[in-house]
Amino acid sequence: MAQVTLTHITKLFPGAATPAVDGISLVIPKGSFTTLLGPSGCGKSSTLRIVAGLSKPDNGMILIDGRNITHLSAAKRNIGMVFQSLALFPHMTVAENVAFGLKMRGLAEAERRPKVSRALELVELGHLAERYPHQLSGGQQQRVALARALVVEPSILILDEPFSALDRKLRESMQIELYRITRSLGITAMFVTHDQEEALTLSDRIVVMNQGRIEQDGTPREIYGAPKTRFVAEFMGLSNFLPAQSRGSALVFEGVTAEKTMDAGVPQECFVALRPEGLSLSVAKPDGPALNGRLAEAIYQGATSSYTVELPTGRRITARTPDCGLQPGQDVWVSWSPDALHAFAA
Amino acid sequence: MAITDMEVAPAGSGALKPPPSPAWLVLPGMVFLFFVLLLPVGWLMALSLKPSMAGAFSMEGDWTIANYLRFFSQPFYYSTLIKTLWVSGLTTVITAVIGYALALVIWTAKPAHRGWIVLIVLSPLLVSIVARTYGWMIVLGDRGILNQFLLGLGLIDEPIQIMYTSAAVIVGLVHVFVPFMALCILTSLDKIDPNVPEAAMTFGAGRLAVLTRILVPLTVPGLASGLTIVFSLSISSYVTPALMGGPRSGMLTTFIYQQFAVTLDWRFGAVLVTLLLALTLLVLTTILALAARMTAKWSKA
Ligand SMILES: Nc1ncnc2c1ncn2[C@@H]1O[C@H](COP(=O)(O)OP(=O)(O)O)[C@@H](O)[C@H]1O
Ligand SMILES: [Mg+2]
Numbered sequence: 232m233a234q235v236t237l238t239h240i241t242k243l244f245p246g247a248a249t250p251a252v253d254g255i256s257l258v259i260p261k262g263s264f265t266t267l268l269g270p271s272g273c274g275k276s277s278t279l280r281i282v283a284g285l286s287k288p289d290n291g292m293i294l295i296d297g298r299n300i301t302h303l304s305a306a307k308r309n310i311g312m313v314f315q316s317l318a319l320f321p322h323m324t325v326a327e328n329v330a331f332g333l334k335m336r337g338l339a340e341a342e343r344r345p346k347v348s349r350a351l352e353l354v355e356l357g358h359l360a361e362r363y364p365h366q367l368s369g370g371q372q373q374r375v376a377l378a379r380a381l382v383v384e385p386s387i388l389i390l391d392e393p394f395s396a397l398d399r400k401l402r403e404s405m406q407i408e409l410y411r412i413t414r415s416l417g418i419t420a421m422f423v424t425h426d427q428e429e430a431l432t433l434s435d436r437i438v439v440m441n442q443g444r445i446e447q448d449g450t451p452r453e454i455y456g457a458p459k460t461r462f463v464a465e466f467m468g469l470s471n472f473l474p475a476q477s478r479g480s481a482l483v484f485e486g487v488t489a490e491k492t493m494d495a496g497v498p499q500e501c502f503v504a505l506r507p508e509g510l511s512l513s514v515a516k517p518d519g520p521a522l523n524g525r526l527a528e529a530i531y532q533g534a535t536s537s538y539t540v541e542l543p544t545g546r547r548i549t550a551r552t553p554d555c556g557l558q559p560g561q562d563v564w565v566s567w568s569p570d571a572l573h574a575f576a577a
Numbered sequence: 578m579a580i581t582d583m584e585v586a587p588a589g590s591g592a593l594k595p596p597p598s599p600a601w602l603v604l605p606g607m608v609f610l611f612f613v614l615l616l617p618v619g620w621l622m623a624l625s626l627k628p629s630m631a632g633a634f635s636m637e638g639d640w641t642i643a644n645y646l647r648f649f650s651q652p653f654y655y656s657t658l659i660k661t662l663w664v665s666g667l668t669t670v671i672t673a674v675i676g677y678a679l680a681l682v683i684w685t686a687k688p689a690h691r692g693w694i695v696l697i698v699l700s701p702l703l704v705s706i707v708a709r710t711y712g713w714m715i716v717l718g719d720r721g722i723l724n725q726f727l728l729g730l731g732l733i734d735e736p737i738q739i740m741y742t743s744a745a746v747i748v749g750l751v752h753v754f755v756p757f758m759a760l761c762i763l764t765s766l767d768k769i770d771p772n773v774p775e776a777a778m779t780f781g782a783g784r785l786a787v788l789t790r791i792l793v794p795l796t797v798p799g800l801a802s803g804l805t806i807v808f809s810l811s812i813s814s815y816v817t818p819a820l821m822g823g824p825r826s827g828m829l830t831t832f833i834y835q836q837f838a839v840t841l842d843w844r845f846g847a848v849l850v851t852l853l854l855a856l857t858l859l860v861l862t863t864i865l866a867l868a869a870r871m872t873a874k875w876s877k878a
Pocket of ligand 1: 273
């Protein structure tokens, strides 16, 4: 396991107007599970491919444990990679797939065998060692790809949206399995996803990317609880954006004043966002700050219902709360728990 | 009305007759092949079992294997068989190596360049065989470009003969067959997920290991079709050996031509035809069987 450092990594594909990766600097500490999170096309895969040595950066350096590997070929980087398409070797059995990296490292058959069976046990596939990839289910193929990457004891494990092809249930169980395995082995991992829930579940640290740049970098708690930009806020499922003014330790929006301790970076003219899950509705005016409006829409969704309230300014906000029996057209009050309110520059 | 129709169709599936077996569709083709291929070839094979006689085209005479004994007892005859096998085998192998390299170039080229490279690879097929052969004469002749070049460099003292040797035949054949081989291999390469060789690289495979352990095994199906096509075209080629190998190219096809057109010994010529056919079928089935065995376990189809 090793520490990986990226400094000012830049990649401009020929013919592209803007760089796919635009000056990314990042330290991935030994044993940490770091996730690059961002929308499709923001440069996550390009960054991973540069770390893996499958693509050359135009600029910048990659260090593993302080050693500059920027110009080292992929074959010599000691990396374990799981591709989005899995990229299992179709002409090799499960055991041969897993043994491939060891073979390339010059290990003899007798040394390979115990390592391969241990890796297959780890992903609970020992009984399928002699199968070919096309004879396996999607989840099983996934675990072969993981075992193949782990068996070489890589300096860093790289995973590019490995679960995006799986259905929701399988994806969740694979996430838990990946969490268990990486933490028990103390692996340094670099994971890529565009799914914020997946990032929150798996990561020690999340790096939110947008258009080739790092938008915010922090623990899942920090990213979810204190998004620094509107982009991160939206990506983490925040909505209900309203223009606001910040006055010292208070925010004024829609004619309401709310106390809030804020980052120094929030300018006077700013935006607030209200997390839909942190709102509650009532017919009577609650204590503390609340917004008054008319319930425009109520949609029952099982565990929660989605209520859209039209404010006097014509702006709409949406609340997601357990069903509370309100009907469209009613006059309602919207209040919020303190951590559902966020403020940032536009 | 439309709605009723839609409702009735799935419900009435019991009323749907199973489609008639498509087997009869191949019947016209089979009849055609029977008359233009099986019948004449069968007739020739039968003819090879009649006593050799110049100018005899009919079936009269006793059944005998004397023609075959004659062929295999005289080195002059059976050496043509060995030489033909050797020249077409070598042509096929050289074509495979060059074709593979070209297929890799096309496969890894930028999509914008791909069409142009394919066009260049196909270019030998756009030139008539006669023009192509005379082109090679300019290059390979005793006073050709190659000899002039080697003489100029002082590497040789007198011209080496290339035209009218097996080497010239092989050069001529490889030139035309490379496109077939390259396109067959390319078809197989295009089925490979580009992440697969990349994955191999991240696990420590260098270029050679990626080629031998990943790409070649995965392109066995394309390689097998390329090898069978090129081998059958090589072993049955006539014009290139006749023009570039000279009158005594020693290839079976030119020998067959002599028997049928010059000495008019059809019955002995029929022996050669039968042997050529048997040899071709033997090699093709061997290649296809080997390829099938190599891919049977992992290919989905
Ligand atoms: N090989 C390539 N050639 C040209 N452009 C590319 C290539 N790979 C990626 N891009 C472009 O770079 C940008 C980032 O792509 P990528 O890193 O794959 O994003 P992500 O993985 O975050 O979805 C996209 O605009 C994409 O079109
Ligand atoms: Mg990607």
